[in-house]
Amino acid sequence: MSAATLRPMRWWDIDPLLAMEHDLFGSESWTAVAFWSELAQPSTRHYVVADDDGELVGWAGLAAWSGESFVQTIAVRRDRQHAGLGRALLSELLDEAKRRGERHVMLEVRANDERAQRMYARAGFEAIGRRARYYQPSGIDAIVMRAELS
Ligand SMILES: CC(C)(COP(=O)(O)OP(=O)(O)OC[C@H]1O[C@@H](n2cnc3c(N)ncnc32)[C@H](O)[C@@H]1OP(=O)(O)O)[C@@H](O)C(=O)NCCC(=O)NCCS
Structure with a gap:
């Protein structure tokens, strides 16, 4: 398996990532419109993809307003999980938040997703x-986590 590199997400990445988005998030997937809307706001957003020789294997996005920043999404294609990509994507978002002068980053994560919570805790996030019932239609609760940036 070759290594993926991180690069900015472009509009032409949206179509190929939608099938993976659906595979990972099912009925709670973001729509193409949601991704388009995020990419249309570069002054407050930072979206990256993990690109393996032209193949998209992961993506993540940050929203940063002065004083408030959020991990909007982070996902790794099923067959490429458990190899450090999630951690690399998260680390890129936290670096970008620091570059933008943010002091802390928040996120919501599914209460039943222990793996993602573990990844966030290792990166310094605390519940x-x-x-x-934040996530719909599943009715799953969200855990709100926050990391202080040094
Ligand atoms: C959550 C998610 C983004 C994590 O991505 P990932 O690429 O699998 O994450 P990482 O590989 O960086 O870390 C995950 C695990 O792999 C392990 N790992 C990292 N590098 C490794 C390596 N080289 N060899 C073996 N294991 C490794 C980590 O220790 C970690 O172990 P753990 O799950 O037992 O704690 C991914 O599982 C995903 O897309 N899930 C579905 C979408 C989702 O839930 N997103 C979060 C929404 S809030």
């Missing part, structure tokens, strides 16, 4: 709250 600070819970939003009941």
Whole structure:
């Protein structure tokens, strides 16, 4: 398996990533419109993809307003998980938040997704709250996590 490199997400990445998005998030997938809308706001967004020789194997996005920044999404294609890509994508978002002068980053994660929570905890995130039935239609709660940036 060759190594993937991270690069900015472009509009032409949206189509190929939608099938993977659906595979990973099912009925709670983002739509093409949601991705288009994020890419249309570069002053407050930073979206990257993991690109393996032209093949998209992961993506992640940050929203950063002065004083408030959020991990909007992070995903790795099923057959490329568990090899450090998630951690690399997250690390790129945190670096970008620092470059933009942010002091902390927040995110929501599914309460039943222990793997993602573990990845976030290793990157310095701590659980600070819970939003009941945040994810729809599943009704799964969200754990709100926050990381202080040094
Ligand atoms: C959550 C997600 C992004 C993690 O991506 P990933 O690329 O698998 O993450 P990493 O490989 O960096 O880390 C995951 C695990 O692989 C392990 N790992 C990392 N590098 C490794 C390597 N070289 N060899 C073996 N294991 C490794 C990590 O220790 C970690 O182990 P753990 O799950 O037992 O804690 C991915 O599982 C995913 O896309 N899930 C579906 C979408 C989702 O839930 N997104 C989060 C929404 S909030």
